[in-house]
Amino acid sequence: MKVSSLPTIVPGLDWLSRVFAKLRQQRTSRTEELRRWMAELEETNTKLAQEVSERKRVEKELRQAEAKYRSIFENAVDGIFQTTPEGQYISVNPALACIYGYENPEALMANLTDIGGQLYVDASRRAEFVSLLHKYRTVTGFESQVYRRDGKIIWITETARAVQDASGALLYYEGIVEDISQRKRAEEELQKAKSGLELNFLRGLESNLGKANQLLDGAVFYGNPGQFSVDYQKTLAVTGADVKRVASSYLSRSRIVLSVVPKGKKDQASKAAESETVTMVNKQSRGGRS
Numbered sequence: 001m002k003v004s005s006l007p008t009i010v011p012g013l014d015w016l017s018r019v020f021a022k023l024r025q026q027r028t029s030r031t032e033e034l035r036r037w038m039a040e041l042e043e044t045n046t047k048l049a050q051e052v053s054e055r056k057r058v059e060k061e062l063r064q065a066e067a068k069y070r071s072i073f074e075n076a077v078d079g080i081f082q083t084t085p086e087g088q089y090i091s092v093n094p095a096l097a098c099i100y101g102y103e104n105p106e107a108l109m110a111n112l113t114d115i116g117g118q119l120y121v122d123a124s125r126r127a128e129f130v131s132l133l134h135k136y137r138t139v140t141g142f143e144s145q146v147y148r149r150d151g152k153i154i155w156i157t158e159t160a161r162a163v164q165d166a167s168g169a170l171l172y173y174e175g176i177v178e179d180i181s182q183r184k185r186a187e188e189e190l191q192k193a194k195s196g197l198e199l200n201f202l203r204g205l206e207s208n209l210g211k212a213n214q215l216l217d218g219a220v221f222y223g224n225p226g227q228f229s230v231d232y233q234k235t236l237a238v239t240g241a242d243v244k245r246v247a248s249s250y251l252s253r254s255r256i257v258l259s260v261v262p263k264g265k266k267d268q269a270s271k272a273a274e275s276e277t278v279t280m281v282n283k284q285s286r287g288g289r290s
Contacts, residue, residue, distance in 0.1 A: 079177035087115040087126060090172055099156070099179050101149035111149070121145040121153055133162045133173060143180065155184040 073080055079096025083089050089112065092105045100119075102108040112118055116126030125144045132139045142158040160175025 082174045154181045
C-alpha cells in the first residue's frame with residue numbers, strides 16, 4: 001500500500017510546491033507594493049507637513065501684516081477712509097473722525113451717511129471728486145471746504161484711488177484726508193500782509209517819484225538851476241539807485257508801468273528848451289549822470 005501510493009503523492013507535492021512558490025511570489029510582490037505605498041505615503045506626509053508649515057507661515061505673515069496695517073490705520077495722524085461709489089463710508093480711522101468732529105469712527109459712520117450732501121460745503125465737489133477718480137483712477141491734492149459735526153467749516157485735501165477687482169469692476173474708493181485749515185489761514189494772512197506791503201510800497205514809490213518830478217518842474221520853470229542841480233542829484237541818488245533797483249523788480253512782476261515825467265511836461269520842456277535856464281540845467285544834469 002505504501003509503495004503503490006507514492007506516485008500519487010509526488011504530483012501532489014509538486015502542485016503544493018508550485019502553489020507555495022506562487023504565494024511567496026505574490027507575498028513578495030505585495031510586500032514590494034506595500035513598501036512603495038509606504039514610501040509614497042511618507043512622501044505625501046512630508047509634503048503635507050511642508051504645506052501645513054508654509055500655510056502657517058503665510059497665516060502668521062498675514063496676521064502680522066494685518067496687525068501692522070491696523071496699527072497704521074488706527075494711529076495715523078491723517079484721516080483714512082473707504083467709501084462706496086454712492087457716497088457711504090465703509091471704514092474710517094479715528095483720525096478722520098477727529099478731523100470731522102466725531103468721538104469715534106462709529107459715530108461718524110452712523111451720522112454721516114451721505115458724503116456729497118452732508119460733508120462738502122459745495123455739494124458739487126463730491127461729483128467732481130468721483131469724476132476725476134473715474135477718469136484718472138487716482139486723485140492727489142483735492143482741496144475742499146467741508147462741515148465739521150459742530151457746523152464749523154474747515155479746509156481739507158484728499159488723496160484717493162479707485163479700487164477695482166480682477167475684471168476691472170469698481171469696488172470702492174479709498175484715500176487719505178488732511179486738515180489744511182491752518183495752512184489756508186496762514187496763506188490768507190500772508191496775502192493780506194503782502195497786499196499791505198504792496199500798497200505801502202506803491203505809495204512810497206509814488207511819493208518819491210512825485211518829489212523827483214516836483215524838483216524837475218520847479219527847477220525848469222520856477223527854480224534856480226544851481227540849486228536844482230544839487231537837489232536833483234540827491235533825488236537821483238534815491239530814486240535812481242534804490243527805488244529803481246527795487247521797483248524794477250517788483251513792477252516787472254506786477255506788470256505795472258509808471259512814468260517819471262507826468263503827461264504834458266514833455267511838451268512844456270520842449271517849448272522851454274530854447275531858454276538859457278533849461279540849457280544850463282540840461283548840461284548840469286548830464287554832467288551829474290556821467
